[in-house]
Amino acid sequence: MHVLIADDHSIVRSGLTHLVGELDEQVAVTAATSFAQVRTFLDGGESFDLIVMDLRMPGLNGLDDVADLVNRVAPIPVVVFSMVDSPEEMRAVLSLGVRAFIPKSTDDVLVLNILRLVLAGGSYVPPVLGIAAPTAQPAKVAPSVFDGLTRRQLEVLDLLAKGLSNQEIGERLGLNISTVKTHVTGVLKALGVGSRTQAVLLVKESGRGRLV
Template sequence: MQVLIADDHSIVRSGLTHLVGELNEDARVDAATSFDQLNQMLSGGGPYDLIIMDLRMPGMSGLDDVEDLVRRVAPVPVVVFSMIESPDEMRAVLSRGVRAFIPKSTDDVLVVNILRLVLAGGSYVPPVLGMPGVTSAPAAKPQQPSVFDGMTRRQLEVLDLLAQGLSNQEIGERLGLNLSTVKTHVTGVLKALGVGSRTQAVLLVKESGRDRLV
């Protein structure tokens, strides 16, 4: 797997490089510090499997640049990793075709899960914008423990490990299960929670405020 990270802050590039390594220890990461360098690397490097970029870096003139980039690299997914917290700005960015908008305040375990989802062909919308099966409304929180309580102990164990950012293979090794069995349990977890993806399941755990389910 080859990933291109574009951000003008070295600590962000280093952190994202580490998280990409959590996805695939053999991943190759190229780093750009400006939008111009990003374009140069796209011309001379790759092919890339994933592009992660900031919005406010040297050379960026606006969201038209983002849209042009998305079209240029399609079908390679583009993920925006940004300090922006305004819902309106997030919606504007997502409307340009990026696969995910990840606020820089996002927990690193969740970032890994989001990137895994994107690489699998999915997309991610921050909870502040609303997601099917996930809500941040306080009135919904009391209902979440009852959903968890209706799950089997094994499903709760699997969900705990999902929330820690483990892959299916790693979950199998931790619980002594084969890969096929793990996939069956993950499917059961998603069905029990009424969500359509691993990321949404993890978000429900985060919203519940519970560190562990078992």
Template sequence: MRVVIADDHSIVRSGLRYVVTEIDPQAEIQETESYAALTRVLEEGAKPDLVIADLWMPGYVGPGDMAGICRRAAPAPVAVISMTTNPDEMRTVLSAGAKAFIPKSTEGEQMVGILRLVISGGGYIPPELGLGTVSSSSAGGIEQLSRRQRDVLELLAQGLTNKDIGERLGLELPTVKSHLAAIFRTLGVESRTQAVLAYKSWGRPSGF
């Protein structure tokens, strides 16, 4: 796997390098420090399998810069990391073509799960973008889930893929999919993101 990490802070790049090696110890990693350098890498180098890019690197002017990065990286997904928690900025980045917006405050294990999901073709939307759209009945529906369904939902909220959830819980992939279908039905949601938002807005009782 070839991964390009772009961030103007060396300590952040080191942390991201560690996260990537957790996913693939043999990953080929290239680091850049600015939008101009990242653009050159994507135009002149071998195509990556994943791009992890800070939003506010030197050279960033606006959404057009991120759209250009996503276009040059294609078909590889772009995961954006940032300190910003501005929902409008998050929406703009995702609209520009990024497959994930990951706050830099995200725990390492969760970031590993999110990046695995992105690599496998999925996407990640931070909960800040949708907490207001999840009904109280959806969150309350978690009380009706079985113990195993709650386990699946908790791992889903950590950003794990269906395959990773199955491996963690010792379940076959069709069983994981069956649990997810039941979770969606019980919560009255239509997507993984809505299910995760319901989980994050739920007041967890003792004994969960």
């Protein structure tokens, strides 16, 4: 897997490089510090599987440049990782075909899961927008980070998100404590997170009231 990270801040590039390293054992990262460098890599024939870019970098002159990039590399997914917090600007960017708009304040575990979702063909919209992401095929349902869970695991995750303990989950679902622990472990593994708190955060960020 080859990922292009375009951001003029070294700490952001370093953080994202570390993060995408968890997407694939063989991931290779190319870094660009300006939009001119992005164009240079593409003009040179570089091939990428994913592009993650900032909206505020030298050489990037507004949404027209973003639209040109999205069209040029299609169907390679382009993800915007930005400090921009204007809902109107987020919507405008997503309307160009950008597959995900990730605010830089997003938890790193959620960022990783969003990138996995995008690579699987899905899209992500910040909860602040409260709408579905624009897509060329509105009828197609985008994959979800929860698609890999069984119905029972979704039930367990729903109750985890409500703050119930393993004992309380067992009583609610008619399961013994050992079985509940097994389901919780399966949920964490399927979501790629290391704790119940991170799993619950994914549910909260998804904006979904219930998973089942």
